[in-house]
Amino acid sequence: MSLERAFDFRVLHASTHSQARIGEMHTAHGLVQTPVFMPVGTLGTVKALCPDDLKACGAAIILGNTYHLYLRPGCEVIERFGGLHRFMGWDGPILTDSGGFQVFSLSMLRRITDEGAEFQSHIDGSRHLLTPEKAVDIQNCLNADILMCLDECIGYPAKPSAAKAALERTLNWARRCKERWMDAGGSGALFGIVQGGMDAELRRESAQRTVDIGFPGYAIGGLSVGEPVEQMLEMAEVAARHLPEDAPRYVMGVGTPENLVDLVGLGIDMFDCVMPTRNARNGQLFTDRGTINITNACHRFDTGPIDEACGCYTCRHFSRAYLRHLYLSREILVYRLTTIHNVYYYLHLMERIRDAIERDEFEAFRKTFLACRNES
């Protein structure tokens, strides 16, 4: 059975002055232009948005959280719909994580063994065992276009011995995930995950040995866990250098607009992060000239949009004064409108990045963008 199935990735153009590249990723639910940002739809909804909002924002692919959906509403509900797409009304591609990160960060973790991770639900305390095989089964039940291997995430800082042990367990689980995935069929592509903590040598080893197992795509995990930005970028660079040119590279859970621009320059193709959605709900709105706090009194009488340069639905229809009023009044509408703006900002940024790479002007774009954001 082919590793690709409905999945295919092609690099269309590589930048002359950096590792940045544009590509096309074909999935069972459609085409994705890379570099791409994937809005996070934890519980079968990108918080406050419906699928039409996501499309209007330019979303091509979204992320679903296996841990959350497994606990609520449960696979037995979602399989009645033939998967997450029809359940939530999104007909584009979906990438699901393995659930591992949430088991380590959200649940009451009971025990981790070579077999898997035993945990208690953060909702009702019920006990569950997440094995590599089960992680694949759940993601297949969700009908994910891209599935992620179960990996072991470590904290920051971590001892070298802990990073090495997690690396070995992640590789062992990756083999088992691949085996289950090969046996199970399904139209999704399974991605391996590079670990290795903040050790460049372990990152290299993890990348090479994950590539030896062989996957249609590769993620770099365990970043943005508290380390300095420079270290995050260094680890991503080392890992990316040891991943194949012809497979997509995905840095998980990162980051700020600046992070995305820098990581694209290191050859990263895929991103996800809760920052645009979570910050929106906290009234923090992104613009090229920095971040706006919509609750600020200076916006009280401001009849202009969040960003004159922005083409999002919110900026085309509503003023800062109105958004501030809604926010201070805790009106539900504001969460949708601010989320639309931030998601549009991230997705439009990726579009500008792709355009710059295509014109072979990415480095100039990167410098101007970072200078402008840092000025604010």
Add this chain to the structure above:
Amino acid sequence: MSLERAFDFRVLHASTHSQARIGEMHTAHGLVQTPVFMPVGTLGTVKALCPDDLKACGAAIILGNTYHLYLRPGCEVIERFGGLHRFMGWDGPILTDSGGFQVFSLSMLRRITDEGAEFQSHIDGSRHLLTPEKAVDIQNCLNADILMCLDECIGYPAKPSAAKAALERTLNWARRCKERWMDAGGSGALFGIVQGGMDAELRRESAQRTVDIGFPGYAIGGLSVGEPVEQMLEMAEVAARHLPEDAPRYVMGVGTPENLVDLVGLGIDMFDCVMPTRNARNGQLFTDRGTINITNACHRFDTGPIDEACGCYTCRHFSRAYLRHLYLSREILVYRLTTIHNVYYYLHLMERIRDAIERDEFEAFRKTFLACRNES
């Protein structure tokens, strides 16, 4: 100066077997077909919806709450936008209440005199005096298409002497509101309000003396305050009978779908109520066959819509199982989707009512509708 200004009302067809009629109300911001239901947009948003949602639901006119908007964001903000329409992005007609009802029900009321109502803000405790003149001034600042006179609302049950005193004060305030409105100009139409408690004779007197003052439209206030439905309908009927045929009649703050159908049969043209929006946020969804509680376990695996017969955005795109999942997960999206359904249901009901009146089949419609709703 004409009483009508940009305002005009015409009865297009009157029912043969009841007082029901269809009409056209012309306002400064467009045409409204009556009988009409006005979704309540308390703080410059019909909770959880944006103006495009309202249009897609079929809204022709919405209501704004003077008390709330006066306190937050305040007239000084809204006047920068030339009124509430541009502030909230709704270009259709807006009716504003006088603020009186909220002063009596929400604020810490300090003192009521012939001069006006002295109250403390429910937000910050600041002191304010709402006079008839100020009520008109604020509504003009909001650029309302229809303004309401300040009236005195009484509780239920109330002594006859209290009902009589409130009636006299309401008439006195109505005269002062009209005077201010005539002096101030503005494109909105000012409606008088009939009071009189649960006393048919006082209702008759209030209606006749309000008509003697003369307004382009009339509201019937002080209903649905705890009295039995039969009494509410009787008071509305008495008042309506003593209001002119050629002016719109508006029952304020009522009610259930059944109430609307019954009141249309008594010759009422306009309605507003928080029931569709508030119930939506509580998971209570309207259908012709009764009300559904979306949290009910019976919907867990239900891949069908709230109502197979419904053409709303929510029913065309999402299942009961998905809405239940979002609701139990407290996902923000659900409040918009359920509100869309309930507002559509109310507005579509009014459309069916207008069609039935036009075909002179309103009584048959009323009987079938009530029998079906009561069966559930």
